[in-house]
Amino acid sequence: MSARPMTTRATAQRRSHKVFKRRRRRRRATIALAIALLAALAAAVIVPRLPDVVRELALPLAHEDIIRQQAGAKELDPSLVAAVIYAESKFRDATSHAGARGLMQITPETARYIANLSGGTAFEQGDLATPQVNISYGAFYLRYLLRRYDRNTVLALAAYNGGEGNVDRWLAEASTSQRAFGKEQIPFTETREYVDRVLAARTSYREKYSRELGLERAAQR
Secondary structure, eight states, X not given: OOHHHHHHHHHHHHHHHHHHHHHHHHHHHHHHHHHHHHHHHHHHHHGGGHHHHHXXXXXXXXXXXXXXXXXXXXXXXXXXXXXXXXXHHTTOOOXXXXXXXXXXXXXXXXXXXXXXXXXXXXXXXXXXXXXXXXXXXXXXXXXXXXXXXXXXXXXXXXXXXXXXXXHHHHHHHXXXXXXXXXXXXXXXXXXXXXXXXXXXXXXHHHHHSTTTTTHXXXXXX
16 A cells, blocks of 8 residues: 555656656757857858958958048048058057057157148147048148159158158169169168058058948049
8 A cells, every 4th residue: 555655656756857858858959949040140140241350350441431531632542541551550549659649650740740831730749649630641741742752652652651851862872873763772671561561551452442442433433
């Protein structure tokens, strides 16, 4: 008589354990399905964006509206302006050990020089941290250098990095020696590599950001 209730309890326990296992399997299956659905949704959203994400990490672009505006106002190639910003700061607001500030790495001394050239108002150093002001100053200086060196992009970029005085001296020495002067003759390794970097970046910006920089519209006109 006493064995039957124990058997009944054991049977009930086994059934309860089976029900628990079934519920646990269902819960695991539900969680796995939810994870799979989330993964599929993430893939649908993220994977098409991967080329853009990779591109933006390798070749960043920001403030393209200001770049288009300033390039248009100063008759510059916007991809060249973007390339100079990339070479100078990779689109990060920073201050160099020499005191150059902002996206286009303008020193206070150069900013005052640009303000005098442009007939601008009194310069305040804090202005260089503002993208609008910094890109405006940098674009003005780039246009000035291109005009100074007869639209020779290599010489203009060399002067942007190495200074007008050095470029003028190199040209004078080349003229005295009656030899040609080009990118390969730039004696400063840093400046020569800077020119190469900007020219390569300009090509990449033209290819990868033509719409953002307004180059497609310019080509259609």
